[in-house]
Amino acid sequence: MKKILLLALGALMLSGLGSCERRRALTEAALPEVSRQFIAEYFPGAEVSFAKVETEFLDKEYKVVLADGTKLEFSRKGAWCKVERRYDAVPEALVPEPVRAYVARQFAGHRITCIERDRRDFEVELDNGFELKFDHDGQLIDFDD
Template identity: 30%
Template structure:
């Protein structure tokens, strides 16, 4: 009886390991893709707002049922797109083009922080956030109304 119990525990352990391994394989998969494999909307966005930049690396990430794309440009700007090719985040090391910032947010920053510029922009479920070159993080609602300073 003791021998059967040990064998059973080993089988349960092996099953748990296989289940964990399978879960890891299903979630968090990413692979490099070509520019032409990005959703059309993302391709158009890059060509419109960053016409002189070249993509260095494009990753398609699957996390469960969701898909997102991360694009690294040669001008040190990283772009995040959702599965539909809609922009969800922009990280830069210098000033972002005005054309990528929602007008209400851009106007607010230019009026209230005239000596600063926007380096990062991120869209969350209910908010938008920008980071200024001073390190200050500003939160806005989805319509671009200022909510608060985060840092």
């Protein structure tokens, strides 16, 4: 009986650890230096409307909203993970050349309004709603309309 009670208590504690999520607002100055440099380089003169850090168990993520509605996400070290713009294209310099070339060739006249990267791939969303996934070499690996 004692073993069953200890196992149940252990399982309850472990299930609670994964859901320990905290969010708190930040000032722009409290963002990692890398993130602040990114904003200054790719969105010069942009005003930060809101910034927050989300901490979940062993991971940390920074989220920023600029005054023009642009949404930015940064990793725990401050590197950009996602740039999403509602009414404009993402900065061209963020999009790898093979991805830009593919979009220009296959979707002429459409803009990339969102780009997301991780260790494995890049995902872009176009202003027509198409989502394209590329590997780090710029080869298309998946799409969704």
